Amino acid sequence: MPIFDTLAATEHEQVLFCHDPAAGYRAILAIHSTTLGPAIGGTRLWRYPTEDAALVDALRLSAGMTYKNALAGLPAGGGKAVILLGDTPPDRDQLFRAHGRFIERLGGRFVTGEDVGTTPEDMARIHLETAHVKGLVQGMGDPSPWTARGVFHAMRAAARSRWGTDALAGRKVAIQGSGNVGGHLARLLTEAGAQLVIADVDAAHAERVARATGATIVSPDAILRTEADVLAPCALGGVLDDQSIPEIRAEIIVGGANNQLLAPRHAGALAARGILFIPDYVASAGGVLSGAVDLFGWPRSELERKIEGIHDTVLRVLEIAKAEGMSPSDAAERLARRRIEEGRR
Numbered sequence: 001m002p003i004f005d006t007l008a009a010t011e012h013e014q015v016l017f018c019h020d021p022a023a024g025y026r027a028i029l030a031i032h033s034t035t036l037g038p039a040i041g042g043t044r045l046w047r048y049p050t051e052d053a054a055l056v057d058a059l060r061l062s063a064g065m066t067y068k069n070a071l072a073g074l075p076a077g078g079g080k081a082v083i084l085l086g087d088t089p090p091d092r093d094q095l096f097r098a099h100g101r102f103i104e105r106l107g108g109r110f111v112t113g114e115d116v117g118t119t120p121e122d123m124a125r126i127h128l129e130t131a132h133v134k135g136l137v138q139g140m141g142d143p144s145p146w147t148a149r150g151v152f153h154a155m156r157a158a159a160r161s162r163w164g165t166d167a168l169a170g171r172k173v174a175i176q177g178s179g180n181v182g183g184h185l186a187r188l189l190t191e192a193g194a195q196l197v198i199a200d201v202d203a204a205h206a207e208r209v210a211r212a213t214g215a216t217i218v219s220p221d222a223i224l225r226t227e228a229d230v231l232a233p234c235a236l237g238g239v240l241d242d243q244s245i246p247e248i249r250a251e252i253i254v255g256g257a258n259n260q261l262l263a264p265r266h267a268g269a270l271a272a273r274g275i276l277f278i279p280d281y282v283a284s285a286g287g288v289l290s291g292a293v294d295l296f297g298w299p300r301s302e303l304e305r306k307i308e309g310i311h312d313t314v315l316r317v318l319e320i321a322k323a324e325g326m327s328p329s330d331a332a333e334r335l336a337r338r339r340i341e342e343g344r345r
């Protein structure tokens with residue numbers, strides 16, 4: 001599809017292709033919407049099979065951020081940056097400083113933070129060039145404990161909707177990905193009395209989480225079809241597709257990974273199987289909320305309250321879905337669009 005048709009179809013305000021050869025830096029910076037405020041979204045460092053794949057990722061992730069930020073009640077729009085990893089390991093100082101310079105030129109229209117492949121140290125490198133970055137060690141730091149907490153509250157709400165109680169004690173939860181979000185989520189669920197099955201392509205990550213929580217480890221190939229009450233995708237996106245959906249044996253899916261559905265139609269495929277899917281941008285808003293502490297100067301108590309509020313947002317989304325006979329994904333998008341429209345007015 002021609003690029004401007006793509007931008008029209010995905011409703012993007014601006015997409016930048018950024019290049020600094022001396023720094024080995026090639027990035028796509030997608031600003032989806034600034035209607036409610038500056039476009040906030042993380043920076044992902046990833047090796048993409050093609051440039052098209054990087055663009056598709058940037059466009060999907062940035063649109064997701066608009067909805068995530070609107071539903072989280074933030075005065076912020078949505079954006080995302082993807083830095084394309086080449087064949088040789090990058091000089092991270094040069095790479096992220098180059099990134100910071102491009103962000104600085106946007107004058108605050110885009111504010112970034114950590115995402116897959118980037119760390120608080122990388123945010124500090126960006127910060128040498130621009131103030132429009134969050135997730136710094138001297139600020140709120142790593143957002144993943146807050147993301148996991150939000151996923152936990154979303155899971156409680158889904159349990160209430162499906163089983164009539166928020167309690168997760170005795171429930172079996174299968175977590176795909178034992179990294180930052182998956183690991184913190186595992187600890188919260190263990191404290192709540194849930195039984196855990198986990199997997200990771202990096203065996204050391206799974207073993208570390210299993211040692212801390214007593215979780216059972218299964219192979220990465222088996223985790224999506226593990227028999228469980230809840231499946232929590234906390235690795236990468238696109239895992240819910242034509243192959244995996246028929247094999248899923250959980251009643252609820254709620255996790256931290258961005259863009260879990262390979263395509264929007266897969267929301268319908270899950271609903272047809274009677275599986276309750278909580279849209280990831282509703283469940284995983286804890287991380288951006290923690291960034292708002294640095295950005296908008298909220299006190300920590302406000303952060304706790306907002307993250308707990310993800311529980312009620314999930315219930316509201318599920319109410320709309322039921323009343324309108326639509327999937328939770330469509331209901332969440334409708335609610336987000338309503339908030340953006342109110343903001344525009």
Ligand code: NAD
Nearest residue numbers: 143144147177179180181200201202220235256257258287
């Ligand atoms: P992470 O890199 O710390 O953890 C991801 C883990 O998944 C890694 O341990 C990796 O080895 C594992 N993994 C990758 N592919 C896998 C597979 N096929 N099967 C099993 N394990 C696999 O990243 P994270 O910060 O925990 O983020 C996880 C997801 O949550 C990402 O999709 C990210 O975009 C999303 N997310 C993260 C945050 C945050 O605060 N970190 C906020 C919102 C959304």
